[in-house]
Amino acid sequence: MKTNFDFLMPSVNFFGPGVIAKIGDRAKMLNMTHPLVVTDKFLAGVADGPVEQTLNSLQAAGVTYSVYDGVEPNPKVRNIQAAKAQYLAENCDSIITVGGGSAHDTGKGTGIILTNGDDITKLAGIETLENALPPLIAVNTTAGTGSELTRHCVITNEETHLKFVVVSWRNIPLVSFNDPSLQLDVPAKLTAATGMDAFVQAIEPYVSTNRNSITDGQCLQAIKLIEENLREAVANGHNLEARSGMVEAEMLAGMAFNNADLGYVHAMAHQLGGQYDAPHGVCCALLLPIVEEFNIIACPERFRDLAIAMGENVDGLSVRDAAELSIKAMRQMSKDVGIPTSIKALGAKPEDFELMAENALKDGNAFSNPRKATKEQIVELFQKAYDAE
Numbered sequence: 365m366k367t368n369f370d371f372l373m374p375s376v377n378f379f380g381p382g383v384i385a386k387i388g389d390r391a392k393m394l395n396m397t398h399p400l401v402v403t404d405k406f407l408a409g410v411a412d413g414p415v416e417q418t419l420n421s422l423q424a425a426g427v428t429y430s431v432y433d434g435v436e437p438n439p440k441v442r443n444i445q446a447a448k449a450q451y452l453a454e455n456c457d458s459i460i461t462v463g464g465g466s467a468h469d470t471g472k473g474t475g476i477i478l479t480n481g482d483d484i485t486k487l488a489g490i491e492t493l494e495n496a497l498p499p500l501i502a503v504n505t506t507a508g509t510g511s512e513l514t515r516h517c518v519i520t521n522e523e524t525h526l527k528f529v530v531v532s533w534r535n536i537p538l539v540s541f542n543d544p545s546l547q548l549d550v551p552a553k554l555t556a557a558t559g560m561d562a563f564v565q566a567i568e569p570y571v572s573t574n575r576n577s578i579t580d581g582q583c584l585q586a587i588k589l590i591e592e593n594l595r596e597a598v599a600n601g602h603n604l605e606a607r608s609g610m611v612e613a614e615m616l617a618g619m620a621f622n623n624a625d626l627g628y629v630h631a632m633a634h635q636l637g638g639q640y641d642a643p644h645g646v647c648c649a650l651l652l653p654i655v656e657e658f659n660i661i662a663c664p665e666r667f668r669d670l671a672i673a674m675g676e677n678v679d680g681l682s683v684r685d686a687a688e689l690s691i692k693a694m695r696q697m698s699k700d701v702g703i704p705t706s707i708k709a710l711g712a713k714p715e716d717f718e719l720m721a722e723n724a725l726k727d728g729n730a731f732s733n734p735r736k737a738t739k740e741q742i743v744e745l746f747q748k749a750y751d752a753e
């Protein structure tokens with residue numbers, strides 16, 4: 365537990381059904397005269413969807429804009445280079461991201477290379493940015509990564525297949541929008557994958573070596589909300605209450621890991637995502653019970669707390685037995701929302717595990733994991749995730 369810490373999040377976070385209508389006025393208040401709206405082709409084409417509603421509000425406020433719609437899942441260096449070229453060619457002065465983690469990270473990455481040098485791969489690591497990014501607003505449409513409010517920018521180097529993270533307070537958007545009504549049409553499979561990402565982002569900071577008392581509370585409340593709402597959001601996507609619960613949970617989890625960091629689940633998930641271009645939330649979900657089973661001996665009391673937050677009855681059980689129930693609950697959640705059981709489903713190959721383990725231990729998320737592993741132990745964890753049935 366840390367006793368001296370900074371606590372970072374955007375200065376303004378709009379939350380609730382309908383808040384998206386405020387974005388035009390907020391852009392004007394920030395003196396944005398020509399933002400580059402960063403999104404993907406699918407969202408840009410949805411009638412009355414998140415992008416159209418954003419553009420309508422900007423238009424109503426008299427703010428002109430350009431749209432870059434080339435965001436790819438697991439965004440690549442080529443995406444931020446293309447967005448930067450458009451930003452400069454069309455004389456933009458600010459950035460608005462609309463989408464999930466991929467859109468936000470593309471917008472952050474574009475801002476980074478506009479003001480901190482063209483080669484983002486050299487800026488991987490913690491607090492490497494010397495200059496402020498252009499003003500940035502994030503409109504979030506998945507629940508989710510928390511990227512709309514975090515200091516992380518996750519980009520994939522398409523040449524090396526390495527996913528890397530630029531972690532800096534300068535990456536935090538000035539304003540975040542979390543309007544759950546924008547998520548009513550998120551398909552069940554995507555709801556499950558992104559919801560499991562939020563679940564992992566509530567669990568890893570709770571056992572992180574960098575945790576603090578504020579993040580502890582955020583993690584437990586996020587887990588409770590996910591337990592109450594994720595299954596329903598997957599089964600009945602149009603349930604606004606369940607969507608709102610998940611948005612609140614992903615914000616809490618985002619704030620928690622932004623300040624307490626993550627662990628081996630994310631360090632290893634980045635290898636799966638980079639190597640096989642696999643959906644981030646699914647990578648995290650598949651690794652979660654395997655990694656946390658390994659971590660239990662480092663802080664069993666913490667895992668007992670997690671079991672209670674997940675609704676397990678721990679009365680009369682030893683700490684260790686109660687802790688084990690949290691792993692059972694993690695597996696049950698994955699199963700209920702339809703996550704596959706093995707990383708085979710992502711195209712993983714055992715011959716890649718050695719290099720992936722080496723890179724996982726270098727990933728920024730590895731340093732706050734509660735139990736330290738050797739490369740051989742990480743290879744074993746990948747193998748267990750591969751053999752899981």
Ligand code: NAD
Pocket residue numbers: 404406407414436437438439463464465466467469505506508509510511512514515516517518546547548549550551554558561637644645
């Ligand atoms: P995503 O942004 O990659 O989006 C996945 C798909 O969902 C896209 O095809 C998109 O068009 C679609 N989509 C998004 N919103 C929708 C909506 N409202 N309705 C219908 N479809 C919608 O998915 P994600 O899980 O949000 O982001 C994953 C990325 O975020 C990964 O690259 C991951 O590494 C990164 N990440 C970043 C952070 C951070 O703090 N920066 C944290 C965790 C993960």
